[in-house]
Amino acid sequence: MTIKPRLAPTDDLRPGEVALGVEPAAGSASLFFIGRIFTPWATRGECPRRGDLAGPLCRVDIAEPWREALFGIETCERLQLLYWMHLSRRDLVLQNPRHGDRIHGTFALRSPVRPNPIASSIVVLERVEGSRLFVRGLDCVDGTPLLDIKPEHCPRA
Amino acid sequence: MTIKPRLAPTDDLRPGEVALGVEPAAGSASLFFIGRIFTPWATRGECPRRGDLAGPLCRVDIAEPWREALFGIETCERLQLLYWMHLSRRDLVLQNPRHGDRIHGTFALRSPVRPNPIASSIVVLERVEGSRLFVRGLDCVDGTPLLDIKPEHCPRA
Numbered sequence: 001m002t003i004k005p006r007l008a009p010t011d012d013l014r015p016g017e018v019a020l021g022v023e024p025a026a027g028s029a030s031l032f033f034i035g036r037i038f039t040p041w042a043t044r045g046e047c048p049r050r051g052d053l054a055g056p057l058c059r060v061d062i063a064e065p066w067r068e069a070l071f072g073i074e075t076c077e078r079l080q081l082l083y084w085m086h087l088s089r090r091d092l093v094l095q096n097p098r099h100g101d102r103i104h105g106t107f108a109l110r111s112p113v114r115p116n117p118i119a120s121s122i123v124v125l126e127r128v129e130g131s132r133l134f135v136r137g138l139d140c141v142d143g144t145p146l147l148d149i150k151p152e153h154c155p156r157a
Numbered sequence: 158m159t160i161k162p163r164l165a166p167t168d169d170l171r172p173g174e175v176a177l178g179v180e181p182a183a184g185s186a187s188l189f190f191i192g193r194i195f196t197p198w199a200t201r202g203e204c205p206r207r208g209d210l211a212g213p214l215c216r217v218d219i220a221e222p223w224r225e226a227l228f229g230i231e232t233c234e235r236l237q238l239l240y241w242m243h244l245s246r247r248d249l250v251l252q253n254p255r256h257g258d259r260i261h262g263t264f265a266l267r268s269p270v271r272p273n274p275i276a277s278s279i280v281v282l283e284r285v286e287g288s289r290l291f292v293r294g295l296d297c298v299d300g301t302p303l304l305d306i307k308p309e310h311c312p313r314a
Binding site: 020030033062075076082084086103104106108114118145147150 | 175177185186187188189190191219222223224225226227228229230232233237239241243247249250251260261262263264265266267271272273275277302304305306307308310
């Protein structure tokens, strides 16, 4: 399940973009992929620019060791999902977005290209079937690794 | 700057909590710590339960290789910060929250204790000084490693 990030490719820079010439300092912490997201979009080019809470139903499969951690999830109408944009390069500091007309710093954009390509989306939970969640609101490519599920807000104590 | 997560400690479980007895499968991806967050809270016990946009001013220092990625950030009134809750255990699937009265699955809680202890907070950006941001809205312990900065919404193209 390990996917190597593409670091510092030398091609496909748009005008004005700046990439770090070297790999950043060694990874400082390790992530567990706790599941996988299945969407209708087979390639990044097909993905919507942002998720739509009325968009197509997507499936989230939780890996076995974490299944019990779903206890009570069905009481949450909306969830925040964090996922790993495994196809993104991680070395750009300045970017020239396809849908924009000027240069932005990476941290002034929600582009998938960033040092830690973690996406955060709010989704509507339609139903739970065992260790599978069915949700609307995602924007990511089919097969994206899942990092976390949280209720949108803290439950009432 | 590397901080080892506390995995599977055998003590301090509250009634009804369940921890995975073993370390989960090997880390599937590596994170870069891109900076550090400085807050008034020296210990986890002092941290507020959630951030307050009118709360105390906190400082976010960006590590040198990523400084250029701040270009344009001052146009963003609100930012989403992702940070690594480096003091959290990562093995609990069922939790008995201090402020609650019953057991929840980890994914039905916004507790810092989770397989990938990534926090997501919306903050108000007060000002930028070089590679330092001054923000309000955080809830984390002083010295927390930073993972990402995004505008709350996509900038207009």
